Amino acid sequence: MALKDELTDAVDGILGTAFEERDGKKIPASSDVALANGAVKLDAAFLYADLAGSGLIAKICPWDTTAKIIRAYLDCSVRIIRAHGGEIRSFDGDRVMGVFIGDTMRTSAVKSALKIQWATQNLIQKKALERFNSVKNNDVKIRQACGIDVGISRAVRAGIRNNNDLIWIGRPPSFAAKLSDNREYPYCTFISAAVYKKMLDEAKLSKGVDMWEKRTMKFAGVDEDVYRSKYEWTP
Numbered sequence: 158m159a160l161k162d163e164l165t166d167a168v169d170g171i172l173g174t175a176f177e178e179r180d181g182k183k184i185p186a187s188s189d190v191a192l193a194n195g196a197v198k199l200d201a202a203f204l205y206a207d208l209a210g211s212g213l214i215a216k217i218c219p220w221d222t223t224a225k226i227i228r229a230y231l232d233c234s235v236r237i238i239r240a241h242g243g244e245i246r247s248f249d250g251d252r253v254m255g256v257f258i259g260d261t262m263r264t265s266a267v268k269s270a271l272k273i274q275w276a277t278q279n280l281i282q283k284k285a286l287e288r289f290n291s292v293k294n295n296d297v298k299i300r301q302a303c304g305i306d307v308g309i310s311r312a313v314r315a316g317i318r319n320n321n322d323l324i325w326i327g328r329p330p331s332f333a334a335k336l337s338d339n340r341e342y343p344y345c346t347f348i349s350a351a352v353y354k355k356m357l358d359e360a361k362l363s364k365g366v367d368m369w370e371k372r373t374m375k376f377a378g379v380d381e382d383v384y385r386s387k388y389e390w391t392p
Contacts, residue, residue: 178311184244184256185312187323192314202262202307202352203330204243205337206234206273208251209300218291226285226292226299227251233276237392241265246323252337254330263307263356270303270346271360271390277301277345278389304336306349328377335376336383343387344370350382363388 158166174194181199190197208230215223231253235245238255242265247254257266282299285292292299310327336347353361353369361367369384 176313181258181312184246184258185323186246187314187321190312190314190323192316192318192321195314197312198309199256199258199312200307200309201329202257202266202305203310203325203333204238204255204257204266204270205304205330205333206230206238206253206255206270207302207304207337209302209340209342210298211251214297214299217295217297218289222285222289222291226281229281229285230277230299230301233280234273237269237272237276240392241269243269246325252334254325254333261357263305263352264360266305266307267346267348267352267356267360268390270305270348271386271388272392273301273303274345275389275391279391298342300340300342300345302337302339302341302345302347304333304339304347305352306330306332306336307351307355332376332381336374339374339385341385344385346386346388348384348386350384353384 176196177194178196178198181197185197208227211227214226230251234253238245243255243257245253246256255269277299285299306329308327308329310325310329312323312325314321315324316322332349339347361369368386368388371382371384373380374383
Protein backbone atom coordinates (compact mmCIF):
# COMPACT_ATOMS: atom_id res chain seq x y z
CA MET A 158 0.00 0.00 0.00
CA ALA A 159 1.30 3.44 -0.93
CA LEU A 160 1.99 5.79 1.99
CA LYS A 161 -0.71 8.20 0.79
CA ASP A 162 -3.30 5.43 0.89
CA GLU A 163 -2.06 4.26 4.29
CA LEU A 164 -2.38 7.78 5.70
CA THR A 165 -5.85 8.21 4.19
CA ASP A 166 -7.08 4.96 5.73
CA ALA A 167 -5.55 5.89 9.10
CA VAL A 168 -7.21 9.33 9.21
CA ASP A 169 -10.58 7.91 8.15
CA GLY A 170 -10.33 5.26 10.84
CA ILE A 171 -9.33 7.70 13.59
CA LEU A 172 -11.94 10.32 12.73
CA GLY A 173 -14.61 7.61 12.61
CA THR A 174 -13.71 6.18 16.01
CA ALA A 175 -16.43 5.79 18.63
CA PHE A 176 -14.62 6.04 21.96
CA GLU A 177 -15.52 3.70 24.81
CA GLU A 178 -15.18 6.02 27.80
CA ARG A 179 -14.93 4.82 31.39
CA ASP A 180 -14.46 6.62 34.70
CA GLY A 181 -10.95 6.34 36.07
CA LYS A 182 -10.45 5.09 39.63
CA LYS A 183 -6.69 5.53 39.38
CA ILE A 184 -4.26 7.47 37.20
CA PRO A 185 -4.04 5.35 34.06
CA ALA A 186 -0.86 4.12 32.47
CA SER A 187 -0.67 3.68 28.72
CA SER A 188 -1.36 -0.04 29.02
CA ASP A 189 -4.63 0.69 30.87
CA VAL A 190 -6.19 2.41 27.85
CA ALA A 191 -7.16 0.58 24.66
CA LEU A 192 -5.22 1.90 21.68
CA ALA A 193 -8.09 1.63 19.23
CA ASN A 194 -10.90 3.39 21.08
CA GLY A 195 -10.23 3.62 24.82
CA ALA A 196 -10.78 6.77 26.87
CA VAL A 197 -10.46 7.26 30.63
CA LYS A 198 -12.29 10.15 32.30
CA LEU A 199 -10.42 11.50 35.32
CA ASP A 200 -10.84 14.31 37.83
CA ALA A 201 -7.23 15.27 38.53
CA ALA A 202 -4.73 18.01 39.22
CA PHE A 203 -2.04 18.45 36.59
CA LEU A 204 1.38 19.90 37.38
CA TYR A 205 3.85 20.89 34.68
CA ALA A 206 7.41 21.60 35.82
CA ASP A 207 9.42 23.40 33.14
CA LEU A 208 13.12 24.31 33.25
CA ALA A 209 13.50 27.85 31.92
CA GLY A 210 16.12 28.93 29.42
CA SER A 211 17.65 25.54 28.72
CA GLY A 212 18.46 26.69 25.18
CA LEU A 213 20.59 29.51 26.59
CA ILE A 214 22.24 27.13 29.04
CA ALA A 215 23.07 24.82 26.14
CA LYS A 216 24.55 27.75 24.21
CA ILE A 217 26.79 28.82 27.09
CA CYS A 218 27.71 25.52 28.74
CA PRO A 219 29.29 22.31 27.39
CA TRP A 220 26.77 19.73 26.33
CA ASP A 221 27.49 17.42 29.23
CA THR A 222 27.03 20.23 31.75
CA THR A 223 23.69 21.08 30.16
CA ALA A 224 22.67 17.43 30.26
CA LYS A 225 23.55 17.18 33.94
CA ILE A 226 21.56 20.30 34.83
CA ILE A 227 18.47 19.08 32.94
CA ARG A 228 18.78 15.60 34.43
CA ALA A 229 19.13 17.03 37.95
CA TYR A 230 16.02 19.18 37.45
CA LEU A 231 13.91 16.34 36.10
CA ASP A 232 15.22 13.92 38.74
CA CYS A 233 14.29 16.27 41.59
CA SER A 234 10.91 17.04 40.05
CA VAL A 235 10.02 13.38 39.63
CA ARG A 236 11.09 12.46 43.16
CA ILE A 237 9.12 15.33 44.68
CA ILE A 238 5.98 14.65 42.64
CA ARG A 239 6.03 10.96 43.54
CA ALA A 240 6.71 11.73 47.21
CA HIS A 241 3.40 13.62 47.26
CA GLY A 242 1.41 10.84 45.63
CA GLY A 243 1.58 12.09 42.06
CA GLU A 244 2.31 9.96 39.00
CA ILE A 245 4.53 10.95 36.09
CA ARG A 246 2.79 10.69 32.76
CA SER A 247 4.85 12.76 30.33
CA PHE A 248 8.35 14.00 29.61
CA ASP A 249 8.94 16.64 26.97
CA GLY A 250 12.56 17.75 26.72
CA ASP A 251 13.21 19.70 29.92
CA ARG A 252 9.60 19.50 31.11
CA VAL A 253 7.70 16.88 33.10
CA MET A 254 4.00 16.42 33.84
CA GLY A 255 2.69 15.01 37.11
CA VAL A 256 -0.91 13.92 37.76
CA PHE A 257 -2.58 13.88 41.18
CA ILE A 258 -5.96 12.52 42.26
CA GLY A 259 -7.85 12.34 45.53
CA ASP A 260 -9.28 14.73 48.08
CA THR A 261 -6.03 16.66 48.57
CA MET A 262 -4.81 16.61 44.98
CA ARG A 263 -4.62 20.41 44.76
CA THR A 264 -2.61 20.73 47.95
CA SER A 265 -0.30 17.87 47.00
CA ALA A 266 0.40 19.39 43.61
CA VAL A 267 1.05 22.86 45.06
CA LYS A 268 3.38 21.56 47.76
CA SER A 269 5.26 19.63 45.07
CA ALA A 270 5.67 22.77 42.97
CA LEU A 271 6.98 24.83 45.88
CA LYS A 272 9.47 22.09 46.75
CA ILE A 273 10.63 21.89 43.12
CA GLN A 274 11.36 25.61 43.34
CA TRP A 275 13.35 25.03 46.55
CA ALA A 276 15.37 22.25 44.92
CA THR A 277 16.11 24.38 41.85
CA GLN A 278 17.39 27.36 43.83
CA ASN A 279 19.05 25.67 46.80
CA LEU A 280 20.42 22.49 45.28
CA ILE A 281 20.75 22.65 41.51
CA GLN A 282 21.75 26.32 41.18
CA LYS A 283 24.07 26.21 44.18
CA LYS A 284 25.83 22.99 43.27
CA ALA A 285 26.11 23.86 39.58
CA LEU A 286 27.89 27.10 40.54
CA GLU A 287 30.31 25.11 42.69
CA ARG A 288 31.04 22.43 40.11
CA PHE A 289 30.96 24.04 36.66
CA ASN A 290 33.13 26.97 35.55
CA SER A 291 30.82 27.60 32.59
CA VAL A 292 27.99 28.27 35.04
CA LYS A 293 30.08 30.34 37.46
CA ASN A 294 32.03 32.38 34.93
CA ASN A 295 28.95 33.25 32.86
CA ASP A 296 26.66 33.93 35.81
CA VAL A 297 24.18 31.31 34.56
CA LYS A 298 20.86 31.53 36.37
CA ILE A 299 19.00 28.24 36.59
CA ARG A 300 15.31 29.07 36.68
CA GLN A 301 12.10 27.13 36.37
CA ALA A 302 8.34 27.49 36.58
CA CYS A 303 5.52 25.17 37.61
CA GLY A 304 1.91 25.44 36.47
CA ILE A 305 -1.08 23.66 38.04
CA ASP A 306 -4.73 23.33 37.07
CA VAL A 307 -7.45 20.89 38.12
CA GLY A 308 -10.58 19.40 36.62
CA ILE A 309 -11.99 16.74 34.33
CA SER A 310 -9.80 15.40 31.52
CA ARG A 311 -9.71 12.34 29.31
CA ALA A 312 -6.74 10.11 28.66
CA VAL A 313 -6.54 8.43 25.26
CA ARG A 314 -3.73 6.72 23.41
CA ALA A 315 -2.25 8.16 20.24
CA GLY A 316 0.22 6.70 17.77
CA ILE A 317 0.51 3.25 16.27
CA ARG A 318 1.24 -0.19 17.70
CA ASN A 319 4.58 -0.23 19.54
CA ASN A 320 4.89 3.54 18.98
CA ASN A 321 2.25 5.25 21.11
CA ASP A 322 1.62 7.04 24.37
CA LEU A 323 -1.15 8.67 26.37
CA ILE A 324 -2.39 12.10 25.42
CA TRP A 325 -4.57 14.15 27.78
CA ILE A 326 -7.63 15.93 26.44
CA GLY A 327 -9.16 18.83 28.33
CA ARG A 328 -8.50 22.23 29.81
CA PRO A 329 -6.52 21.25 32.96
CA PRO A 330 -3.41 19.78 31.31
CA SER A 331 -3.41 22.47 28.63
CA PHE A 332 -3.80 25.32 31.11
CA ALA A 333 -1.20 23.84 33.48
CA ALA A 334 1.27 23.68 30.60
CA LYS A 335 0.48 27.29 29.66
CA LEU A 336 0.98 28.43 33.26
CA SER A 337 4.40 26.76 33.38
CA ASP A 338 5.47 28.90 30.42
CA ASN A 339 5.39 32.05 32.59
CA ARG A 340 8.76 33.67 33.22
CA GLU A 341 8.30 36.16 36.06
CA TYR A 342 11.12 35.35 38.47
CA PRO A 343 11.07 35.36 41.49
CA TYR A 344 7.48 34.22 40.93
CA CYS A 345 7.92 30.60 39.85
CA THR A 346 4.69 28.81 40.79
CA PHE A 347 1.44 29.57 38.97
CA ILE A 348 -1.94 28.03 39.76
CA SER A 349 -5.48 28.42 38.48
CA ALA A 350 -8.29 29.90 40.55
CA ALA A 351 -9.83 26.41 40.73
CA VAL A 352 -6.69 25.19 42.52
CA TYR A 353 -6.37 28.18 44.82
CA LYS A 354 -9.98 28.21 46.03
CA LYS A 355 -10.05 24.59 47.23
CA MET A 356 -6.50 23.83 48.34
CA LEU A 357 -5.81 23.52 52.06
CA ASP A 358 -4.54 26.49 54.05
CA GLU A 359 -1.20 24.73 54.60
CA ALA A 360 -0.46 25.33 50.91
CA LYS A 361 -2.04 28.78 50.90
CA LEU A 362 -0.63 30.47 53.99
CA SER A 363 2.84 30.89 55.48
CA LYS A 364 2.74 32.00 59.12
CA GLY A 365 -0.72 33.40 58.48
CA VAL A 366 0.32 35.32 55.36
CA ASP A 367 -1.14 34.45 51.96
CA MET A 368 1.70 33.18 49.76
CA TRP A 369 -0.23 33.90 46.57
CA GLU A 370 -0.79 37.00 44.47
CA LYS A 371 -3.80 37.24 42.19
CA ARG A 372 -3.37 38.32 38.60
CA THR A 373 -4.98 37.80 35.20
CA MET A 374 -3.70 36.07 32.09
CA LYS A 375 -5.28 35.15 28.80
CA PHE A 376 -5.91 31.51 27.94
CA ALA A 377 -7.82 30.31 24.89
CA GLY A 378 -8.90 33.87 24.23
CA VAL A 379 -10.38 34.39 27.72
CA ASP A 380 -9.02 36.38 30.66
CA GLU A 381 -8.45 33.94 33.52
CA ASP A 382 -7.82 34.61 37.20
CA VAL A 383 -4.59 32.94 38.27
CA TYR A 384 -2.34 33.09 41.31
CA ARG A 385 1.44 33.28 41.46
CA SER A 386 3.89 32.73 44.30
CA LYS A 387 7.53 33.47 44.97
CA TYR A 388 7.61 31.18 48.00
CA GLU A 389 9.46 27.89 48.20
CA TRP A 390 9.03 24.91 50.52
CA THR A 391 11.94 23.01 52.05
CA PRO A 392 11.40 19.25 51.61
